[in-house]
Amino acid sequence: MDAVVVEKLEKKFNGFTAVDKISFNVKRGELFGFLGPNGAGKSTTIYMLTTLIAPTSGTANVNGFDIRTDSEAVRKSIGIVFQDPTVDIRLTAYDNLDIHGRLYGMAAQARKERIREVLELVELTEWKDKMVKTFSGGMRRRLEIARGLLHTPEVLFLDEPTLGLDPQTRRHIWQYIEKLRKGGIAMMLTTHYLEEADYLCDRVAIIDHGRIKALDTPRNLKGIIGGNIIRIEAREPQKLAEMLKKNGCCKAPKVEGTIVSFEVKEGGKLVPKIMSAASKAGIDVENIEMRMPSLEDVFIHYTGTSIREEKGAGGDMMMRRRARGF
Amino acid sequence: MAFEPGKIYAVWLREVKRFTNSKARIVSSLGQPILFLVALGGGLSAMLPGFNYLAFILPGIMAMTVMFTSIFSGVSIIWDREFGFLKEMLAAPTSRETIVLGRILGGATTAVFQGTVMFILGMLFTGVPIPPLMGIIGIFVLMTIFSCYLVAAGIAIASVVQEVETFQLLMNFLVMPLFFLSSALFPINQMPSWLQDISGLNPVSYAVDGMRGMLIGTSTFTIAYDFGVSLAVLLVAFLAASYFFNKTSI
Secondary structure, three states: OOEEEEEEEEEOOEEEEEEEEEEEOOOOEEEEEEEOOOOHHHHHHHHHHHOOOOOOOOEEEEEEEOOOOHHHHHHHHEEEEOOOOOOOOOOOOHHHHHHHHOOOOOHHHHHHHHHHHHHOOOOOOOHHEEEHHOHHHHHHHHHHHHHHHHOOOOOOEOOOOOOOOHHHHHHHHHHHHHHHOOEEEEEEEEEEOOHHHHOOOEEEEEEEEEEEEEEHHHHHHHHHHOEEEEEEOOOHHHHHHHHHHOOOOOOOOEEEOOOEEEEEEEEHHHHHHHHHHHHOOOOOOEEEEEOOOHHHHHHHHHOOOOOHHHHOOOHHHHHHHHHHOO | OOHHHHHHHHHHHHHHHHHHHOOHHHHHHHEEEEEEHHHHHHHHHHHHOOOOOOHHHHHHHHHHHHHHHHHHHHHHHHHHHOOOOOHHHHHHHOOHHHHHHHHHHHHHHHHHHHHHHHHHHHHHHOOOOOHHHHHHHHHHHHHHHHHHHHHHHHHHHHHHHHHOOHHHHHHHHHHHHHHHOOOOOOOHHHHHHHHHHHOOOOHHHHHHHHHHHHOOOOOOOOHHHHHHHHHHHHHHHHHHHHHHHHHHHO
C-alpha cells in the first residue's frame, strides 16, 4: 500500500472551499511535491493529513491508517515540519528533542540514541546545549527537521521547509532533504518555490484554488509545454506578433509590454527565420531569447497566472514575528 | 481518556525547564510581592500598634506570589499559540487532558516554588514564629490546590481568548481585582459589608484564609471549610480547562 492515499478530500471554511475534493497517492520512498501559491490549500491539506483538522468530506489513509478514525496511529507514524516555527526558543536544542521524544512515548534508551543520531544528521551536535533563541533561521529549521525525524516516522510532512530562508541556507536544507530521500523515507513537501519543486521532487502536483491542476514528474510536466519558449523584445511588439502569426512561425503569441513570447516545438530552427522575416518587414528586434520550459511556464499554462504575483499571509506572519524580535 | 504519566511528565518538564532557564523572570516575579510586604506591611504595621499586620498579610503576599506565577503560566498558552509551540503539542500522539494536566502540574510547581521563597523570607524577616510541621504541610497542600486551580483557570481563559493583545488586559482586570477584593490585605469581618459580599464570592479569600489560619492561627472560616471550597473550585477549573482546551484548534 502507498504511504499516503487521498480520496476526494475536501475542506470548507464557512462556505469557502479551501480544498476541493482532491485525490492523489504518495508512494513509499517517494518525495512528493505540492506546488502552488499561498492560499492554494497546501497547508490545509497537510493539516488534514496530519489529523490537526477534520476534513469536511472525503478521506485519506496515511501508512494504512484512516485519518478520520485512527488519528493516534497516524500521528505516531508521521513526522511534521510546520511552515511557521514551532520549536521552543527558551529551551536548548537537546531539550526540544528530548521533550518531543517523551511526547511520542519513546523509551529512555531509544530516545537518547535517536537524539544523538538526528543531531548528527543535521549537524547540530555541538550546539545541542545552546538555547534555541541564539540559533539562526537555518539552524532552527534544521532542528525542526531533526525533531520531525526523531521518532522514526514512515512519512515526513514538510510544509514550506525553506520559507523565509536565504538562497544559501535553502540549498543547505535541500541537501538534508536529499540525504533523507536516500534513506528511503516517504516525504510530502509543499512549496511555492518552483525551483525547489523542480530540484527536489520525484513527482509534483500543481495546486491552485484547492484543486490539483496537473500531477506528474517535473520532467513530464515540462514536456507538456513541448519544445522551447521564445521571448522577443521589440519596439513594435504588436506588429511583430501579427507578422509571426501571418507567416506561420507560431499560433498564439503573447504580448506583454515590449515582449512577445510563445511556445514552439523546435526553437533552434525558428530563430534565424524570425530574424530574417523581421528585418524584411522592417521591425527592430532588440533581443531574442530561447529557453527550455521551466515549472513556472507549466504553472502559467495550467493556472493562467504566475506564481510570483501572489503575496500571502505566510510572508506577513514572518515579518510580524521578526518585528517582535522572535 | 488514557492516563499517560510519561507524557504528563514531558509537559511538566518543559514548564519547569522554561522556568529555570529564565532566571530574570524568577527574580522579577518576586520583586512585587517583596515590595508589598516591605512597604505596605512595614508601613501599616507602624500605624496599627498592637496588631502584627506584617504577620497578617504574609499569607496574603504568599498567595499573591502564587497567583501571579500560576495565572501567567496558564495564560501563556496564548504565547505558545503565537510562537508555534502549541502546534508541536497538538500534533503529538498525546491526549488533550494529558497536556492540560502536565501544564497544571508544571505551572503549580513553579508557583509553589515562588510561594515557598516568600514563606522563607517571611519566616526570616517578619517575626512570625515557624508553624508546627502539620501546619507547614497543610500550608503547602492548600497552596498547591490554590495554584492548580489558578493555572487551570488560566488555561481555560487562554483557550477561549487566543489573542496576545488581551494578555495584559487579562492580567490587569482579572488578577488585580481577585487579589485586592479578597481577604489578602484586610480581615474580612472588619470590611464594609459590600466588600464582605464580594470577597465572600472570591475563591482567593478562602485559600488566603486557610493559609493564614495554619500560619498564624487566625482565620474567619474553619480550615476544613477553606480546603473544601478550594477543592471544589479546583474541580470546576480543571473541568473548564479540559473542556475549552479540547475545543481549541491550531
